[in-house]
Amino acid sequence: MQQLRIRxxxxxxxxxxxxxxxxxxLWNAYGTLPGVPVAAPVVLAVIAVVLAATALALRARLKAQRERVPGAKGVDPMVAARAVVFGQASALxxxxxxxxxxxxxVFLLLDSLDAGMRRDQALYAGLSVLASVGVVAAAVFLERVCKLPEDDDDEPGAAPA
Known part of the structure; x- marks a missing residue:
């Protein structure tokens, strides 16, 4: 699986x-621009919280597994893989x-913010962008949590064990 690239x-x-x-x-020149839904930033924020909570839970379980804590539940590799795929898809x-x-x-900011409705739409759009950045950050964190440690045996010139 390829790692997410911020670029x-x-x-x-x-x-x-x-x-x-x-x-x-173009749309504004020939008609009325559709509105930005109020629920957009809320839904994106909920997705960011779910991704972050999943990452924190998996990180705690992996840490307990690494430290061999008695009674610690291990992490099924398929669960970790599904979480990473969900995170990558969410980030894209x-x-x-x-x-x-x-x-x-940006269009609403440059056009005019005189109308109260346009100001609200610009605010909802800005909050949606911020919530989307939160989703990307949580997805990258989740991916880093589930990353396998580097294998030292794969280095070129390493002697076989």
């Missing part, structure tokens, strides 16, 4: 942001969502 997530964010900003300009989607709401938010 790739940042690239997705920037490209999606530019495309959504252009789409918002959160990058897309952050770019989308970021582009709309």
């Amino acid at each position: 790739v997530l940042g690239g997705i964010f920037v490209v999606t942001g530019v495309l959504s900003w252009a789409a918002a300009r 989607v959160a990058s897309l969502v952050a770019g989308g709401y970021g582009g709309v938010g």
Whole structure:
């Protein structure tokens, strides 16, 4: 499984942001721009909390397993793999969502914030971007928690045991 690359997530964010900003300009020129849902930052924050809680729980169980604490429950490798896949998928989607709401938010900030509704929409978009960053941070943390330790035997020039 490939490790998440922050540059790739940042690239997705920037490209999606530019495309959504252009789409918002075009949409506003020919009609009314659809609103940013109030639930968007809430749902993203809940996903970030779930990812962080999963990472903390797995980290505690792995630490207890490494230290051979009596009665400690081990971590099934498939559970850890599924958690990492969930985290990676969440990070990719959160990058897309952050770019989308970021582009709309920038459009709303540059267009005009005179109307109260536009100000609220820009606030919801900004909160969605922040919550998406939280999802990405929690997913990266989860991935780091579940990473296997490096194998010393794979070094070039190492003598076989």
